[in-house]
C-alpha cells in the first residue's frame with residue numbers, strides 16, 4: 529500500500545495521512561567529554577514524510593544517519609527544532625501539552641531496541657501493561673484487568689507470566705511485553721526501532737512475524753527501523769533511505785533492490801544480496817562524515833562514485849521516478865534500467881570531487 533497519492537516530485541502529497549512531517553529538523557548541541565561544545569549536530573534536516581493508515585514503512589541508513597531521530601519525531605517523543613509534525617492533520621506541537629500527551633498516547637506506540645532497558649525492572653508484567661491504561665484513565669479497574677489479559681494473549685504471552693518481573697523473562701518474552709505495552713492504548717501507528725537487534729537470532733523471526741501479524745490484525749501503520757536491510761525490504765511497503773540526517777529516497781520495497789535511483793540506496797542494498805543471486809557489493813569510501821559538519825550540497829557526495837562539482841553546490845530537491853510513490857534526491861541518479869549487478873561492473877573508480 530502506498531501513501532503517496534499524487535507525487536509532484538518535489539513533495540509527496542498523501543491522502544488522509546496519519547502522521548505527516550513537514551520540513552522537520554532536529555539539531556542538538558554537540559557534547560565532548562560530557563560537556564556541551566559550540567558545535568551543533570544536525571540529526572534530522574528538512575524531513576518531509578507522510579505515513580498512511582495501515583502502511584509499513586522501513587527506514588534504512590548507516591549508523592548515525594538519523595533513523596532513530598526520525599522515529600522519535602514521528603511518535604512525538606522528540607520535538608523538532610524546526611518544522612511540523614501533524615497527527616491526522618493536527619499540528620502536534622501547537623497543541624496544549626495535555627492535549628498533545630493524550631494525542632500521542634492514544635495514537636502512537638514505540639518499541640525500542642533493548643527490552644531489558646526499556647521495561648521497568650521493578651514492575652510485574654501486569655503492572656507494566658496496566659500503567660498506560662492508568663495514566664490515560666482508560667476504563668474501570670475491571671476493564672483494565674481485562675485489557676491486560678487481552679494484551680498478553682494478543683502477543684502470545686502465557687497468563688501465568690502476569691506476575692513475573694522482566695528479569696524472570698527471556699529476551700523474546702520481554703520484547704513481547706514491550707510490544708503489548710506499545711499496543712495498550714490501541715494506537716494507529718507503531719514505531720519499532722531495531723526491535724530484534726538485541727535478541728537471539730533464534731527468536732528474531734518470531735518477533736518479526738508477531739509484528740506483521742499484529743499489524744494485519746489491528747490495521748496498524750508500522751514504521752520499522754533496522755540495520756538488517758533485507759528484513760526491512762521484506763517487511764515494508766515502502767523503504768525510506770536516510771543519509772546524514774536527510775531522507776534521500778522513498779521507494780516501494782518491491783523495487784528497492786534493483787530499481788532504486790539513489791546511488792546510496794543501491795550501495796546499501798548491494799551489501800547484503802539475496803543468497804540465491806549473490807553479487808559483489810558496491811563499496812563506499814570511508815565512514816559517514818560527522819553530523820556536526822555535513823558536507824555542503826549533497827552530503828553523500830564525498831562517498832559517491834557519480835559525484836561532480838554540481839553535487840557540492842546544492843542539495844537537489846526530490847525528483848519523481850516512474851513508479852508511483854518513488855522519489856529521490858540526486859543530481860546523477862542511477863538509471864532505472866541499470867541493474868545493481870551492472871552497476872558493480874560498470875562503476876568508474878571512486879573520485880570524490
Ligand SMILES: Nc1ncnc2c1ncn2[C@@H]1O[C@H](COP(=O)(O)OP(=O)(O)OP(=O)(O)O)[C@@H](O)[C@H]1O
Pocket residue numbers: 556557558559569570571589590591592593594595596597598819
Ligand atoms: N541527544 C543527542 N545529543 C547530541 N547528539 C545526538 C543526540 N541524539 C542523537 N544525536 C546524534 O544525531 C545523529 C543521528 O542520531 P540517530 O540516533 O538518529 O541515528 P541512527 O541512524 O538511528 O543511528 P544508529 O543506527 O546508530 O542507531 C548522530 O550523529 C547522533 O550522534
